[in-house]
Amino acid sequence: MSASTAGKSTRIVLASRPDGAPTPDNFRTEVVDLPEVGDGQISLRVVYLSLDPYMRGRMSTAKSYAAHVELGDVMVGGTVGQVVESRFDGLEPGDYVLAGAGWQSHAVVDGSAVRRLDPETAPISTALGVLGMPGFTAYSGLLKIGQPKEGETVVVAAATGPVGSAVGQIAKLKGARAVGIAGGSEKCRALLDEFGFDAAIDHRDPDFADRLAEAVPDGIDVYFENVGGPVQEAVWPLLNTYARIPVCGLVAQYNGADLDRKDRLPGLFTSILTKSLTIRGFIQSEFVKEMYGDFLRDMSAWVGDGKVKYREDVVDGLENAPAAFIGLLEGKNFGKLLVRVAAE
């Protein structure tokens, strides 16, 4: 069988590196010819593109846990797509797959690098959210590092997002008290009514720090850190002895932090020492081998039973990805942010 040409792909590349918050100028749209589908490869059309805060780090050259995107290269990202042509045993045209195809309409990828999805068991979009990387970040970080015990208090920010909402709901399933932080009254209402948190605090409230303190009368035992910034600052004095702080993201400082203030590092270490705190940075990939099977089993069951709910914020059209991503870093989305690149 000879290789065939898979056609063209519309893609969004990194045009320039942001200085602070990204702007539309940092992105450029191109149409390119797809390479031939080689042995062991598949071509796919992208249906959903996931937009996630970690992508901000890939736009910069600062040292990070993953390589940065080169100028002119397609932006990285998780996708759900449908196989168009397959030269990989076990995948057929029409199959849905989870793939890291990035910000583009079509791609040719190695068949061994994708995972086949069964649209009968769960909506395919959930493979990018509650049953995918964000859900696993919540599950592994909370259970492996946070280790919430019955009756303890767990606090998480960006709590209507795909990581935060899963953290709070898993904490509840483990018998802990869940306190969520979000921006705006609509999101706070959803935390209570939709996701079942015990308390919801609006970080835009001028008395945010006081409201948070009132919401945790027994202090904080687990702070699932995914934002940094002012939320972190309000949380810190409320931590209990032996509190655990899994750190999976710092979205509030990705666009730059205010360094023109007193050095808080010595005070942080004093807290670590006097409260016997545990701070642990992690990337979910560290725990895949050990916990991914448990995660898929538990989370699929919880979602199926309605014990874990999720919310998606779907933007139509690849051309709207840059604006949606910029909004994500400002907290404008409400739920897991996805771009519907093409109809299912």
Place this chain on the structure above:
Amino acid sequence: MSASTAGKSTRIVLASRPDGAPTPDNFRTEVVDLPEVGDGQISLRVVYLSLDPYMRGRMSTAKSYAAHVELGDVMVGGTVGQVVESRFDGLEPGDYVLAGAGWQSHAVVDGSAVRRLDPETAPISTALGVLGMPGFTAYSGLLKIGQPKEGETVVVAAATGPVGSAVGQIAKLKGARAVGIAGGSEKCRALLDEFGFDAAIDHRDPDFADRLAEAVPDGIDVYFENVGGPVQEAVWPLLNTYARIPVCGLVAQYNGADLDRKDRLPGLFTSILTKSLTIRGFIQSEFVKEMYGDFLRDMSAWVGDGKVKYREDVVDGLENAPAAFIGLLEGKNFGKLLVRVAAE
């Protein structure tokens, strides 16, 4: 049996709270009548008083892991003493005991709060050092939190002190590479010749950070944090992914930190996230129940075999305790600092 009067005690009390580094004015010597020896109590004459960095924290009212010393109260401290009178079953006059009698010549304490020492198995002073709290701090923090693996690199500061020297030697016994930091060439020589470290770096060297980097060509896997300050700052960029940082002390900042500089907290969290670091504050008492038996067994054997060496810096006379303590915070001692309050 009626209670008897145990006589007088010379003691050093907290006269005023230090503002920055302690001065001799913060201490006052008094002679007081000892209380009667009640049922279940013993009276003892103090032989050795341990001086340790944590005592600086007790002099201040800032929140800490232990209560501060009230003005006019005797300074706290671990001691080895000899029983003078006993109304406690199992202790006889002449017995040596480990007790928390503080900075004084004599004391009346509950018999249940002391531990009998056998002068035949080890010098009684070691109960305050390598076979006592400092040794257990090293043992528990390194093995429980640091978890050095064969071939990894362990860095510790104040490395000729009772905690640091034990950390390095235990790391070697576990197959790791031990790099010690100390002040001055004499201490650095002792690290190599006496304690068997693989490398020794003088933190007073103007090129300290470069020397440290050269000494850890494979990066740092465990940084046992007992000083903070400039040493911490030099260590940070050299930490490897998944590095562990047990935090048991911050002596460099006990007398106040320089806060008039850029805020380093956001950068610290970026490192925690991008390198998947584990930072864990601890007080040795947390691990006593779980590990103290293992510690006494292992450490006694290692000391007996000459596999773990220790050094003591003995100052004669209780009246010299304040100056010796002030010197301790400046790194002037060389080995475990003890005050010989009376002859054995």
